[in-house]
Amino acid sequence: MPEFTLWDIVHNLLLAARWTVLLSILAFVLGSIVGLALLLVRTAGNRWAVRFVRGYVELFQGTPLLMQLFIVFFGLPLLGLDVSPWIAATFGLTLFTSAFLTEIWRGCVESVAKGQWEASTALGMNFTQQMLYVILPQALRIAVPPTVGFSVQVVKGTAVTSIIGFVELTKAGTMITNATYAPFTVYGCVAVLYFLICYPLSLYARHLEGKFRHVTR
Amino acid sequence: MSLVELHAIHKSFGALQVLKGIDLKIDEGQVIALIGKSGSGKSTLLRTINGLETIDDGTIMVAGKKVGDHDTDLLQLRLNVGMVFQQFNLFPHYTALENVMLSPQVVKKQSKGEARKIAEEMLAKVGLSDKMMHYPDQLSGGQQQRVAIARALAMKPRVLLCDEVTSALDPELVNEVLAVVRQLAEEGMTLVMVTHEMRFAREVCDSLVFMHQGRIHESGNPEHVFASPKTPELASFVGGLAG
Amino acid sequence: MAYQFDFGAILPHWKLLLDGVVLTTELAAIGAVAGVGLGILGAWARTARTPVISQLVGVYVELIRNTPFLVQLFFIFFGLPALGIKLSEFQAAALAMVVNLGAYSTEIVRAGIQAIPAGQIEAAQSLAMNRVQIFRYIIIRPALKKIWPALSSQVVIVMLGSSVCSQIAAEELTFAANYIQGMNFRAFEVYFVTTGLYLVMSILLRQILKVFGNFLFERRNHA
Numbered sequence: 001m002p003e004f005t006l007w008d009i010v011h012n013l014l015l016a017a018r019w020t021v022l023l024s025i026l027a028f029v030l031g032s033i034v035g036l037a038l039l040l041v042r043t044a045g046n047r048w049a050v051r052f053v054r055g056y057v058e059l060f061q062g063t064p065l066l067m068q069l070f071i072v073f074f075g076l077p078l079l080g081l082d083v084s085p086w087i088a089a090t091f092g093l094t095l096f097t098s099a100f101l102t103e104i105w106r107g108c109v110e111s112v113a114k115g116q117w118e119a120s121t122a123l124g125m126n127f128t129q130q131m132l133y134v135i136l137p138q139a140l141r142i143a144v145p146p147t148v149g150f151s152v153q154v155v156k157g158t159a160v161t162s163i164i165g166f167v168e169l170t171k172a173g174t175m176i177t178n179a180t181y182a183p184f185t186v187y188g189c190v191a192v193l194y195f196l197i198c199y200p201l202s203l204y205a206r207h208l209e210g211k212f213r214h215v216t217r
Numbered sequence: 218m219s220l221v222e223l224h225a226i227h228k229s230f231g232a233l234q235v236l237k238g239i240d241l242k243i244d245e246g247q248v249i250a251l252i253g254k255s256g257s258g259k260s261t262l263l264r265t266i267n268g269l270e271t272i273d274d275g276t277i278m279v280a281g282k283k284v285g286d287h288d289t290d291l292l293q294l295r296l297n298v299g300m301v302f303q304q305f306n307l308f309p310h311y312t313a314l315e316n317v318m319l320s321p322q323v324v325k326k327q328s329k330g331e332a333r334k335i336a337e338e339m340l341a342k343v344g345l346s347d348k349m350m351h352y353p354d355q356l357s358g359g360q361q362q363r364v365a366i367a368r369a370l371a372m373k374p375r376v377l378l379c380d381e382v383t384s385a386l387d388p389e390l391v392n393e394v395l396a397v398v399r400q401l402a403e404e405g406m407t408l409v410m411v412t413h414e415m416r417f418a419r420e421v422c423d424s425l426v427f428m429h430q431g432r433i434h435e436s437g438n439p440e441h442v443f444a445s446p447k448t449p450e451l452a453s454f455v456g457g458l459a460g
Numbered sequence: 461m462a463y464q465f466d467f468g469a470i471l472p473h474w475k476l477l478l479d480g481v482v483l484t485t486e487l488a489a490i491g492a493v494a495g496v497g498l499g500i501l502g503a504w505a506r507t508a509r510t511p512v513i514s515q516l517v518g519v520y521v522e523l524i525r526n527t528p529f530l531v532q533l534f535f536i537f538f539g540l541p542a543l544g545i546k547l548s549e550f551q552a553a554a555l556a557m558v559v560n561l562g563a564y565s566t567e568i569v570r571a572g573i574q575a576i577p578a579g580q581i582e583a584a585q586s587l588a589m590n591r592v593q594i595f596r597y598i599i600i601r602p603a604l605k606k607i608w609p610a611l612s613s614q615v616v617i618v619m620l621g622s623s624v625c626s627q628i629a630a631e632e633l634t635f636a637a638n639y640i641q642g643m644n645f646r647a648f649e650v651y652f653v654t655t656g657l658y659l660v661m662s663i664l665l666r667q668i669l670k671v672f673g674n675f676l677f678e679r680r681n682h683a
């Protein structure tokens with residue numbers, strides 16, 4: 001049986017961490033797109049659209065991410081779609097991300113003063129123009145810090161995809177542990193790697209928050 | 218020996234020198250008004266007497282004992298020196314009665330019955346016997362400030378410091394609070410108050426202390442000081458108020 | 461050939477699901493009580509005058525908030541025995557939840573404490589209260605009241621997060637679902653129903669916390 005040095009462990013974990021990063025970025029980007037679409041539907045739509053989005057958010061915020069992944073992973077094949085863990089993970093995390101982001105952004109849009117809507121309506125703008133030129137630019141500024149903050153949750157969420165068999169950082173940790181029988185070291189290293197990915201994002205979010213508070217004063 | 222003796226008190230906030238050597242004696246039963254322009258250091262001085270600000274230099278003696286900066290010294294100091302603030306600072310989650318009872322119970326370890334008896338007495342003194350079960354947000358500003366006075370009195374301090382206790386009040390509520398302070402003065406309570414109510418200061422206080430740029434610029438009997446200010450600064454301060 | 465849904469296949473196993481619900485509830489209860497308690501202690505330590513203690517708590521908070529719960533769980537269950545700390549599946553799951561919620565609630569409670577006006581503390585100081593008395597009688601209740609909604613949300617998040625404790629074979633709800641799925645091969649139906657159970661639990665938990673909050677911060681004697 002081969003001896004694993006600490007470097008072997010870290011090296012293998014680093015290779016797997018690429019997939020964590022890639023999945024995080026994919027889920028974040030796709031989730032943003034879906035989240036934005038949901039936001040528009042909600043803001044522009046009728047009562048039923050509002051209810052749908054509210055239910056969607058409630059569903060994803062009220063159930064475990066693991067269950068969401070299971071349902072995607074076991075449900076999609078029933079629709080005749082053959083899904084790999086990779087696709088299921090991306091799909092599941094995208095839905096999860098979109099629900100949280102659309103809720104965060106809704107708060108931001110709503111915090112743009114009501115007067116702004118009325119003023120722009122008075123100027124004869126239609127909904128798209130209002131959104132594009134008045135509301136979104138203002139909401140966007142407020143939205144950046146919590147959005148960056150939420151990206152940390154997405155990265156941590158990718159760890160759950162290990163359970164449906166997607167080989168990323170956590171799954172690699174389990175596999176290496178099984179080969180080395182050194183769980184303390186391996187999971188310690190796994191935690192450190194997650195920390196190295198997440199902490200800069202957290203710091204950046206906090207920095208933006210401080211900067212923003214400064215600007216509004 | 219005076220009840221409170223301040224000697225050469227210095228205090229700076231960063232580069233800003235706020236108190237530049239204050240000497241002040243407060244005798245038992247004395248009622249002192251602190252006046253002066255905004256920023257002259259009145260609040261800071263009052264807060265140092267209660268240990269809410271640490272001093273950079275000088276000594277504070279209360280009841281013959283030098284106050285150090287240990288926690289126990291400060292607690293001892295505050296048992297002797299009570300304070301009432303401009304913004305009332307009542308505890309929002311307690312009723313008027315509980316606000317007054319709290320400190321006697323937890324600090325002085327009085328029984329609930331004892332604390333309640335004293336609290337009821339103090340609230341009666343400030344004319345609020347019928348508002349004991351009200352929460353602060355159910356009281357007017359004047360009533361809140363009177364509860365705050367009762368709360369400070371319940372600790373039986375030997376000196377009461379009042380920092381612009383009527384400045385945050387609507388004009389029609391000022392008098393009910395001043396009446397309470399006047400009554401305390403008449404009962405012989407030792408008082409140091411920062412105030413902009415010159416007429417009140419004149420009528421109630423035995424001594425007027427005029428602060429200017431971090432120093433005690435002039436002091437003495439209110440009638441004298443108002444009638445013939447010795448320094449141009451006080452003259453202009455008094456004149457400015459009249460004009 | 462279209463898939464034939466058969467939710468009836470879960471019925472015979474209802475007892476297993478119920479046991480899972482009970483265990484998840486137990487984990488959530490322990491996590492919530494001890495985790496929030498730890499958070500209050502942590503927030504108190506953050507305001508301590510000795511910088512070392514405050515910084516140590518800061519490190520704990522950042523470490524936990526920037527690593528996945530699943531990895532924390534694995535580290536506790538698989539890693540700690542290397543230090544001679546051997547825990548049962550349930551103990552490890554409960555500990556992980558307490559440690560995790562403790563970090564988040566430290567930050568949340570701290571924000572609540574910072575929102576207390578300085579005048580409140582000065583008034584208490586002027587009444588000769590010491591630091592402990594000020595924290596206990598003046599600060600903590602209004603602070604908790606202010607952040608109760610945020611704290612409640614975090615408790616729900618941690619309850620839902622306990623789903624991954626199935627991975628160390630703690631026999632909570634997801635573990636029960638996996639077990640049933642292994643017997644009847646009706647994965648979709650089982651997880652669908654389980655998801656519904658979690659949804660109900662999170663809605664109930666939210667309500668319970670709301671009622672409890674009202675009780676906790678209610679005015680006791682009305683004018």
Ligand SMILES: Nc1ncnc2c1ncn2[C@@H]1O[C@H](COP(=O)(O)OP(=O)(O)OP(=O)(O)O)[C@@H](O)[C@H]1O
Pocket residue numbers: 230233235253254255256257258259260261262
């Ligand atoms: N905590 C603090 N940090 C920095 N500067 C302070 C602080 N407290 C007071 N100062 C400054 O010290 C000076 C004196 O303040 P102080 O509050 O004692 O004045 P004051 O005479 O009470 O004025 P006012 O009549 O406006 O209440 C002011 O310039 C003020 O800005």
Ligand SMILES: [Mg+2]
Pocket residue numbers: 259260261380381411
């Ligand atoms: Mg002042």
